[in-house]
Amino acid sequence: AQSVTQLDSQVPVFEEAPVELRCNYSSSVSVYLFWYVQYPNQGLQLLLKYLSGSTLVKSINGFEAEFNKSQTSFHLRKPSVHISDTAEYFCAVTRMDSSYKLIFGSGTRLLVRP
Amino acid sequence: KAGVTQTPRYLIKTRGQQVTLSCSPISGHRSVSWYQQTPGQGLQFLFEYFSETQRNKGNFPGRFSGRQFSNSRSEMNVSTLELGDSALYLCASSLDWNEQYFGPGTRLTVT
Numbered sequence: 001a002q003s004v005t006q007l008d009s010q011v012p013v014f015e016e017a018p019v020e021l022r023c024n025y026s027s028s029v030s031v032y033l034f035w036y037v038q039y040p041n042q043g044l045q046l047l048l049k050y051l052s053g054s055t056l057v058k059s060i061n062g063f064e065a066e067f068n069k070s071q072t073s074f075h076l077r078k079p080s081v082h083i084s085d086t087a088e089y090f091c092a093v094t095r096m097d098s099s100y101k102l103i104f105g106s107g108t109r110l111l112v113r114p
Numbered sequence: 115k116a117g118v119t120q121t122p123r124y125l126i127k128t129r130g131q132q133v134t135l136s137c138s139p140i141s142g143h144r145s146v147s148w149y150q151q152t153p154g155q156g157l158q159f160l161f162e163y164f165s166e167t168q169r170n171k172g173n174f175p176g177r178f179s180g181r182q183f184s185n186s187r188s189e190m191n192v193s194t195l196e197l198g199d200s201a202l203y204l205c206a207s208s209l210d211w212n213e214q215y216f217g218p219g220t221r222l223t224v225t
Contacts, residue, residue, distance in 0.1 A: 046215075
């Protein structure tokens with residue numbers, strides 16, 4: 001079975017500061033990795049994904065995540081956050097042979113303060 | 115292109131009743147997945163349908179069921195509602211396996 005751990009339930013940070021949201025996973029088979037963002041009263045939006053190839057993946061709004069197979073991690077980073085980045089962020093994995101079933105972490109609430 | 119739509123957005127039901135939630139996927143998407151989101155259990159996979167067939171199923175009791183129609187629209191049904199079924203139910207549609215597009219969800223409150 002697969003599992004995803006997001007140790008930080010909430011991360012407060014000042015505007016324009018860097019941030020890292022941690023994600024570790026456990027799986028006996030190869031997986032694909034995703035980060036989703038959820039704004040209040042909305043559904044989930046795909047932020048970025050790792051399928052294969054370069055271990056560093058980037059989103060269009062400045063976030064990036066690096067897949068580290070040896071540490072089974074997929075941490076999300078942004079060098080300078082904005083107030084508008086305040087949201088809940090979910091890390092998720094899916095087995096390569098069962099790709100429609102996403103296993104989510106418990107989420108990290110990013111709170112950006114002015 | 116219109117996104118995933120879910121109806122109704124909010125619903126209040128009483129214990130013991132049943133409820134049906136609807137999801138219309140993005141045009142052309144044939145896969146529809148359902149997830150339950152609660153503060154205690156987080157996001158959990160319910161089931162996934164493709165071309166009117168259930169392909170994957172999560173660990174939920176038989177009170178939770180679903181179906182998909184020929185136009186890819188999907189419904190999920192919960193019978194004999196319990197207080198613990200109060201949750202945000204999210205639907206996601208996919209064209210390719212590696213990207214799911216989520217709707218805004220239906221917030222179900224069971225009293």
